[in-house]
Amino acid sequence: MNVKEVTTLIKDHVDEIKVANDKCLFATTDKQRYREAMLALKAQDVQHIFTITGVDQGKTVEIIYHFDCRPAVLNLKISLPKNELRIPTITDIFPGAILYERELMEMFGVKVEGHPDPRRLFLPDDWPDGEYPLRKEWREKAK
Amino acid sequence: MTFIVPIGPQHPALKEPEFFKFEIKGEEIVDIDIRFGYVHRGIEEALQRRDYKHDVYLIERICGICNVVHTTNYCQAIEQLAGVEPPERAKYIRVIILELERIHSHLLWLGIAAHQIGFNTLFMLAWRDRERVMDLRELISGNRVTSATNTIGGVRRDVKTEQVPTILRGLDALERSTKYYIDLFNSDRTILARCTNVGILTKDDARKLCAVGPLARASGVDTDIRRDHPYAIYDKLSFNVITEREGDVWAKSIVRLREILESIQIVRQAVKKMPIGPIRIKVDLNIPRNEAIERTEAPRGELFYYALSNGTDRPERVHVRTPTCANVASIKRMFLGGTVAEIPIVIWSIDPCFACNDRVSLVDSHTGKTFNLSLKELRKWRH
Numbered sequence: 246m247n248v249k250e251v252t253t254l255i256k257d258h259v260d261e262i263k264v265a266n267d268k269c270l271f272a273t274t275d276k277q278r279y280r281e282a283m284l285a286l287k288a289q290d291v292q293h294i295f296t297i298t299g300v301d302q303g304k305t306v307e308i309i310y311h312f313d314c315r316p317a318v319l320n321l322k323i324s325l326p327k328n329e330l331r332i333p334t335i336t337d338i339f340p341g342a343i344l345y346e347r348e349l350m351e352m353f354g355v356k357v358e359g360h361p362d363p364r365r366l367f368l369p370d371d372w373p374d375g376e377y378p379l380r381k382e383w384r385e386k387a388k
Numbered sequence: 389m390t391f392i393v394p395i396g397p398q399h400p401a402l403k404e405p406e407f408f409k410f411e412i413k414g415e416e417i418v419d420i421d422i423r424f425g426y427v428h429r430g431i432e433e434a435l436q437r438r439d440y441k442h443d444v445y446l447i448e449r450i451c452g453i454c455n456v457v458h459t460t461n462y463c464q465a466i467e468q469l470a471g472v473e474p475p476e477r478a479k480y481i482r483v484i485i486l487e488l489e490r491i492h493s494h495l496l497w498l499g500i501a502a503h504q505i506g507f508n509t510l511f512m513l514a515w516r517d518r519e520r521v522m523d524l525r526e527l528i529s530g531n532r533v534t535s536a537t538n539t540i541g542g543v544r545r546d547v548k549t550e551q552v553p554t555i556l557r558g559l560d561a562l563e564r565s566t567k568y569y570i571d572l573f574n575s576d577r578t579i580l581a582r583c584t585n586v587g588i589l590t591k592d593d594a595r596k597l598c599a600v601g602p603l604a605r606a607s608g609v610d611t612d613i614r615r616d617h618p619y620a621i622y623d624k625l626s627f628n629v630i631t632e633r634e635g636d637v638w639a640k641s642i643v644r645l646r647e648i649l650e651s652i653q654i655v656r657q658a659v660k661k662m663p664i665g666p667i668r669i670k671v672d673l674n675i676p677r678n679e680a681i682e683r684t685e686a687p688r689g690e691l692f693y694y695a696l697s698n699g700t701d702r703p704e705r706v707h708v709r710t711p712t713c714a715n716v717a718s719i720k721r722m723f724l725g726g727t728v729a730e731i732p733i734v735i736w737s738i739d740p741c742f743a744c745n746d747r748v749s750l751v752d753s754h755t756g757k758t759f760n761l762s763l764k765e766l767r768k769w770r771h
Contacts, residue, residue: 265679265680268617269681271679292595292596292598293595293598294598295598295681295683295690295692295709295714296692296694296707296709296713296714298694298705298707299707300696300704300705301705309694311681311692311694315616316616316617318681318683320681320694339598340596340597340717341596341597341598341714341717342598343717344713344716344717345709352432365425366424366425367424367425367428368425368428369425369428378430378433379432379433384433384436384437
């Protein structure tokens with residue numbers, strides 16, 4: 246799907262679409278609608294998820310799902326407030342996301358609900374609970 | 389009852405620390421678990437503390453074998469954020485170094501794969517030929533491994549006209565030996581016996597589990613970022629995307645070997661077509677808030693970066709997803725139903741470049757269940 250086709254497909258499930266170039270677009274959605282958008286993508290044979298990025302935006306943590314829509318790349322963003330960092334897993338729709346969700350959990354403290362294997366991925370076993378190294382608070386503390 | 393065979397973190401069959409826990413029933417593998425993090429260095433966090441220029445050097449040290457593809461990807465992402473284009477000649481030089489890196493990485497892989505199946509003569513031959521590529525890399529960049537060629541806005545060293553004949557001579561020798569290795573993989577009894585019908589990944593699984601690079605291409609998934617999303621000057625060069633259907637270790641090997649031939653063709657075209665001109669431009673590195681994604685085809689598959697700038701000379705966030713991380717999800721499928729003797733070559737068939745961490749595993753001899761101990765619990769046991 247090209248950028249135009251992706252826009253038409255997901256426009257009911259997202260708030261704002263920003264087209265970065267002819268092969269890349271960013272879209273913002275919320276916890277209520279993101280699964281509908283993903284199921285719509287899956288129905289169009291989108292199977293490849295590049296990765297999941299977490300970004301600390303101060304009061305919120307932004308989660309970005311990067312999908313390969315061949316040739317377009319869709320970056321689907323969801324903002325979660327820091328006092329409510331929970332999101333259901335997407336591994337039932339995209340099994341390839343299993344490691345990326347584990348990384349999101351240990352680095353940002355986002356609780357991915359229903360994840361089949363919620364262990365740590367990169368951090369050591371004796372890493373203290375409640376310390377999330379890619380959060381801004383952690384950076385301030387470690388200075 | 390099943391047994392646990394731990395392989396790693398330090399093991400002769402592994403070239404890097406990582407931990408594989410195989411559950412076996414007789415000779416058959418029934419389950420596998422993998423642990424990472426053994427060499428996790430926190431580079432993503434460290435990138436946020438340094439400026440864009442300094443980060444190039446840090447990025448270069450994410451991976452020794454594919455350092456050029458990491459810096460190319462990073463520099464292209466930052467150039468996208470800043471809205472600049474490097475000069476044409478710089479793009480050609482990037483492609484030349486990138487393809488030499490692919491040749492060296494695949495030959496290194498070939499050597500170790502041969503060693504894993506006990507074919508040490510081939511290991512010596514492959515690494516002898518790898519030296520030729522290393523010499524060419526040293527000729528161009530001044531360094532054998534960490535090339536330090538890329539910078540934001542172009543490259544730091546030019547390819548001189550008088551170097552071109554040496555490069556072409558080196559490529560001819562490499563082409564001859566690669567063709568010989570392809571013949572060998574099609575005819576040698578040892579190789580065929582150890583590699584065919586072993587560690588199979590089906591096309592369906594490869595797509596579903598988001599496999600990338602030679603691993604996906606060996607299972608018949610026709611994907612290559614160089615063709616699908618051309619960066620640098622790949623759109624001006626002609627090359628084939630190599631795919632095989634079988635999905636076994638043999639197919640993964642042949643895909644990599646045939647890719648060497650394609651890389652040789654790409655370098656030949658690039659040195660011929662390279663225009664004269666500047667090799668870098670100045671970039672204002674106080675980049676306003678912007679975000680970008682960038683993809684490149686590393687020797688092991690698609691490499692993905694997300695970068696976010698915040699108006700200062702430091703990035704707000706850089707996220708790196710390496711090809712091995714994408715391929716790990718597929719490993720389980722390749723092992724289940726296989727035998728213990730296949731373990732080294734199948735692990736190596738994904739060309740892993742990663743690490744892990746684990747403490748101690750205890751197996752209950754009555755139930756066969758396994759427990760992991762944390763460092764804290766381990767300390768308790770010591771007393």
